[in-house]
Amino acid sequence: MGKDGRAEERALVERATRGDADARRVLLRKVLPTLRSAAISVLGPGADAEDATQQAAIDVLRGLPSFRAEASLNAWCRTIGVRAALRQTRGRRPMAAVEPDELHAAESGPRMADSIPGELRAHLDAIPPLQREAILLRHGMGYTVPEMATLLETSVNTVKSRLLKGRKALRARIRQQALVAEARAKGSSS
Amino acid sequence: MTDPRQDERWQALQDALATEEAERGDLEVDVRAEPQWRDELDFYDALAEHAMQDALPRAEDEAIIDAALEAVPVGRRPYGVIAVVVALAAAAVLWFAMPRGVELRAAEGSWATAAGDTVASGDALPTTTWLNAGSDACMEHGDARLCARAGARLRVRDAHAHTIELAEGAVEVASGVWSVEMAGTEHVLEAGDVLTAEARRLASNDPVPPVELDAPPPVAPQPEAEAQPETETEAAQETDGEPPVSAAPKRAAKPKADAATLVTRARKARGEGRLAEAERHYGELLRRFAKSPEAAAGRVALAQIKLRRGKAKAALRLFSAAARGGGPLAEEAAWGRIQALDRLGRDDDLRTAVDAFVAKYPTSAYRARAQGRVDR
Numbered sequence: 001m002g003k004d005g006r007a008e009e010r011a012l013v014e015r016a017t018r019g020d021a022d023a024r025r026v027l028l029r030k031v032l033p034t035l036r037s038a039a040i041s042v043l044g045p046g047a048d049a050e051d052a053t054q055q056a057a058i059d060v061l062r063g064l065p066s067f068r069a070e071a072s073l074n075a076w077c078r079t080i081g082v083r084a085a086l087r088q089t090r091g092r093r094p095m096a097a098v099e100p101d102e103l104h105a106a107e108s109g110p111r112m113a114d115s116i117p118g119e120l121r122a123h124l125d126a127i128p129p130l131q132r133e134a135i136l137l138r139h140g141m142g143y144t145v146p147e148m149a150t151l152l153e154t155s156v157n158t159v160k161s162r163l164l165k166g167r168k169a170l171r172a173r174i175r176q177q178a179l180v181a182e183a184r185a186k187g188s189s190s
Numbered sequence: 191m192t193d194p195r196q197d198e199r200w201q202a203l204q205d206a207l208a209t210e211e212a213e214r215g216d217l218e219v220d221v222r223a224e225p226q227w228r229d230e231l232d233f234y235d236a237l238a239e240h241a242m243q244d245a246l247p248r249a250e251d252e253a254i255i256d257a258a259l260e261a262v263p264v265g266r267r268p269y270g271v272i273a274v275v276v277a278l279a280a281a282a283v284l285w286f287a288m289p290r291g292v293e294l295r296a297a298e299g300s301w302a303t304a305a306g307d308t309v310a311s312g313d314a315l316p317t318t319t320w321l322n323a324g325s326d327a328c329m330e331h332g333d334a335r336l337c338a339r340a341g342a343r344l345r346v347r348d349a350h351a352h353t354i355e356l357a358e359g360a361v362e363v364a365s366g367v368w369s370v371e372m373a374g375t376e377h378v379l380e381a382g383d384v385l386t387a388e389a390r391r392l393a394s395n396d397p398v399p400p401v402e403l404d405a406p407p408p409v410a411p412q413p414e415a416e417a418q419p420e421t422e423t424e425a426a427q428e429t430d431g432e433p434p435v436s437a438a439p440k441r442a443a444k445p446k447a448d449a450a451t452l453v454t455r456a457r458k459a460r461g462e463g464r465l466a467e468a469e470r471h472y473g474e475l476l477r478r479f480a481k482s483p484e485a486a487a488g489r490v491a492l493a494q495i496k497l498r499r500g501k502a503k504a505a506l507r508l509f510s511a512a513a514r515g516g517g518p519l520a521e522e523a524a525w526g527r528i529q530a531l532d533r534l535g536r537d538d539d540l541r542t543a544v545d546a547f548v549a550k551y552p553t554s555a556y557r558a559r560a561q562g563r564v565d566r
Contacts (some may be wrong), residue, residue: 019264036245057258140241
């Protein structure tokens with residue numbers, strides 16, 4: 001976004017924060033695709049993502065006074081969307097009596113966007129939900145570890161632990177798949 | 191084949207990069223040198239490329255925007271603070287102005303609240319709910335005394351001003367001056383005056399003109415509405431813009447819809463993303479047909495809409511009422527209650543609700559999700 005665009009954006013936010021009804025509507029129209037994109041990226045398409053989008057739109061209006069002018073509106077809204085979606089996933093997560101990270105993959109947790117190719121999806125689906133969530137936030141959306149800790153309302157160490165376990169599980173699957181593919185290739189050539 | 195020690199080092203460095211415990215410069219090996227390393231790096235590259243799903247504007251966006259704008263009114267916070275300050279100031283003024291020790295009390299007979307609680311003679315009478323006189327019963331406020339015939343139904347509008355609203359039955363003023371609102375008309379009654387709702391006329395010592403007789407019978411409150419807790423009625427009315435339950439009759443501009451029609455309208459509106467309209471239809475359903483089978487399901491649906499629109503408190507009241515009422519949707523209502531408590535951040539209540547839910551519905555499909563709310 002250019003300098004003019006950023007200034008225009010800031011002016012829009014200021015008007016919306018002051019309660020200008022038109023500005024509030026225009027702002028929501030502008031950011032709704034970002035909010036939905038964030039929600040779908042965490043929840044997959046469907047009613048849950050729409051609910052999260054609705055909640056995120058409300059959160060944006062409520063959070064306007066805390067928006068800092070130097071921040072990117074898009075990034076700010078994306079984080080709000082992701083946070084709303086993560087809250088939604090909490091309702092789908094299986095119970096963990098001792099250690100949530102050790103639970104095996106279940107139907108709960110982030111579902112992932114349709115845009116993720118099937119092969120990647122298969123690997124991600126095979127790991128526990130909390131680890132999958134961490135992998136998606138870190139490697140899919142580019143959040144830093146401290147940002148993830150804030151989003152997930154947990155400690156930095158917990159985030160690191162989930163990331164490392166998720167990466168280890170994925171590595172094992174990727175390597176296993178490579179070995180199988182190699183064996184098949186050898187079998188077909190001989 | 192990769193040297194195992196080299197592979198181990200590569201893995202450790204990759205993981206350290208992911209957890210921000212190493213910098214890119216720490217990685218001295220050629221990360222693309224080995225196929226197994228390349229596959230892993232390709233996986234994360236592809237994930238970074240595809241994880242964020244593009245989303246375009248949609249037809250239902252305006253409904254979402256409308257709902258958000260309605261949920262967060264302009265100037266809500268400042269007005270909220272001002273309202274609290276004004277309310278506190280008004281309360282303080284009333285506190286100092288109010289005669290000490292004067293309280294509205296049941297004087298004779300017994301009164302029953304809309305929630306079914308009985309108020310015995312000598313006890314304080316609630317001033318926020320409809321009251322039914324189980325037998326001939328009186329109420330007192332200081333020297334003023336008003337008696338109701340058995341079966342009368344009324345509510346106290348302002349105890350200090352001796353103002354009540356009469357929906358059914360008859361009342362007689364024993365002492366003092368009382369203002370009785372009936373069918374939209376205010377009557378000022380003095381000792382000896384009797385006002386009868388059914389007959390719509392003033393009896394002896396008539397100090398004011400009789401009430402018009404051509405008004406249609408009150409639409410509400412209906413008997414069904416009595417069983418609904420007051421808080422639920424408030425929740426149902428919160429945003430629908432219609433007046434609260436009142437004995438005042440109103441000429442409808444068009445025939446009132448029946449319960450099934452209201453449900454159909456609500457579902458259609460909900461399905462098309464017009465949540466405010468769906469909320470209105472469900473609210474009307476609850477007020478007018480509170481004990482119908484449609485209302486039982488409508489209560490949960492309305493609560494879900496309110497929760498979705500960020501009105502967690504109102505949703506909680508409705509879910510709680512629906513859960514108490516039992517029926518086929520009690521489990522959904524209990525689950526909704528958990529969601530609302532979670533949204534409100536009431537952690538202790540949430541934990542209690544989840545424990546109760548798990549105990550009551552051990553095989554519920556919502557069980558894991560409910561427990562997940564307290565485990566995070």
